[in-house]
Amino acid sequence: MSEPTVFEAPRMNKVQKEMLVNTPFVEFLGLEAVDSDKGIAYQLSFREEHIGNTLLRTFHGGILASFGEITAALYLVQSLDLDKEPSCNSMTFDYLRPAFAGSIRAEPRLIRAGRRFIVVSVDIYLEKKLVSIGRFIYTR
Amino acid sequence: MIEEDTLAADRNMTIAETFFGTSHPLFNAFGVQVEEIGKGRAVMSLACRPVLCNRVEGVHRGVVVTLLDTNCGLAIFSRLGDMRPIATIDLRVDFIKEAPSGEGIFSEVECYAVQGDIAYVRGRAYACSDHSLLASVSGSFAVGTLGPAFDSAMKERS
Numbered sequence: 558m559s560e561p562t563v564f565e566a567p568r569m570n571k572v573q574k575e576m577l578v579n580t581p582f583v584e585f586l587g588l589e590a591v592d593s594d595k596g597i598a599y600q601l602s603f604r605e606e607h608i609g610n611t612l613l614r615t616f617h618g619g620i621l622a623s624f625g626e627i628t629a630a631l632y633l634v635q636s637l638d639l640d641k642e643p644s645c646n647s648m649t650f651d652y653l654r655p656a657f658a659g660s661i662r663a664e665p666r667l668i669r670a671g672r673r674f675i676v677v678s679v680d681i682y683l684e685k686k687l688v689s690i691g692r693f694i695y696t697r
Numbered sequence: 698m699i700e701e702d703t704l705a706a707d708r709n710m711t712i713a714e715t716f717f718g719t720s721h722p723l724f725n726a727f728g729v730q731v732e733e734i735g736k737g738r739a740v741m742s743l744a745c746r747p748v749l750c751n752r753v754e755g756v757h758r759g760v761v762v763t764l765l766d767t768n769c770g771l772a773i774f775s776r777l778g779d780m781r782p783i784a785t786i787d788l789r790v791d792f793i794k795e796a797p798s799g800e801g802i803f804s805e806v807e808c809y810a811v812q813g814d815i816a817y818v819r820g821r822a823y824a825c826s827d828h829s830l831l832a833s834v835s836g837s838f839a840v841g842t843l844g845p846a847f848d849s850a851m852k853e854r855s
Contacts, residue, residue, distance in 0.1 A: 575752065582757035585726075585748040605722040610782070613844045617723050618785040619763025626759060645758060647791045652784065655843065 572634045576627075576642055583627055586620070590631070593664070597635060599628045603658040616656040621681060622648060624663060625691035629677040632665035633695060643675060643695040656681070656688040673697060705778070709734045712774045715848045727760065729767060732803065737776030741768045742803035742825065745796070756796035758832075761804075761822050765790060765834040768806040769818040773838055776808040776816070780847035781840055783816065788836040794829060801825040806834065814840050 569577070569590070577583055577590070588601045601607075601624050609617030626645055633643050661683050668676040675695040681688050713731045716724075723729075727749065732740040743749070743756070743764055751757040766788060774780050796802055806820030819835040 580752050580757070581748050581750045582759055586759070606726040608721070608723050610784075610844065611721060612782075612847070617763060617766070618788065619759065619766040620723070622762045622766070622788065622790075623757070623759025626762075642752075645792055647789070648762070650785075650788045650790075652786060652788075655784065 570634065570638070572640060572642060573631055576631055576634065582623075586623060586627070588624060588627065591662075593662075597632055597665070599624070599631065599663045599665075600660055601663075602660045608658070610655075613655060614658045616658070616661065618650075618652060621652070621656055621661070621689050622650045622691065624661065625650065625679040625681060625689070626693055628663040629665050629679050629691070629693040630695070632679075633667075633675060633677060636667060637670055637675070639697070643697060646674075646694045646696055648691055648693045650689060650691045652689050654683075654686060654688045656683050659683055661688065668692075706735065708778050709775055711848065712771070712780060715780060716771060716774075723763075724767070727763065729764065731771065734771060734775050737772055737808040738806070739768055739771040739775055740803060740805045741771065742801060744801040745799050751795070753795075754798040755800070756802050758792060758795075761792075761796065761802060761832050762788075762790050762834075764802065764804050765806065765820060765822055765832065766836075768804045768820060769808075769834065769836055769838065772806040772808040772818055772820070773811075773816045773840070774847075776811060777840065782842045782844045782846060783838045783840050784842040786815070786837045786839050788834065791833045792831070793833065794831050796831055797824050797826060797829075802831060804834075811840065816840050 607620045804822040810817040822832040
């Protein structure tokens, strides 16, 4: 498997750049956009501040959910070419396996873009294992 | 009866202290505080630190979810009376309103049932300033999952 390449700034639109660079919590999380054969993917490398269970050394459930939601919003802005950040109404998150300290990867997928509501699903992988799935509902 | 209550209160204090005793890196970074704990219910809070903010200087949605998830865990420990390992099965969060700029938030979660190996929780997050509702949560957790109990080190000492 080749190393994922970090997106260069010109490939992102203005809203995306603002969401990635000018949002303190997004910076704190430290997520990166990477090229993927399936299109856009995002990656998050473990830091001590992401820890949930200190004995097992897993990502905190809230960090996984944050990563999923931020990813879903970034993906929407790019794929639907939105001119403002969409607002998230709700999220449903299933934790399928423990996400041990490492590099996790989010693969967002558009379920339906309606006139008022947009539904996105995000699969989160640790290596090749699916560790959690999230479904997010946005209003335009 | 009074003695039982005192025992339960002691246990809850131990749970709350253990939660923070090991100086958890995420709870430290987020500045998570335990406000109340007991009888399957817990209240937690955090101040609006710059790193936790969205673009308009309010507490980021992701931070709200992280506080709620953490608070769910604490409510379950309080209901169980110990700190057996638990893991989130699923979480549903509705975002009612964005957190006001510069304001801290607090959350309140109750563990309303434990059946078999599953604990059920529901709760809400509010703005500290005007107590307006920011988000609601409901979810379920697996009890007695992989790994040692969080209070195992503490039990060995006593």
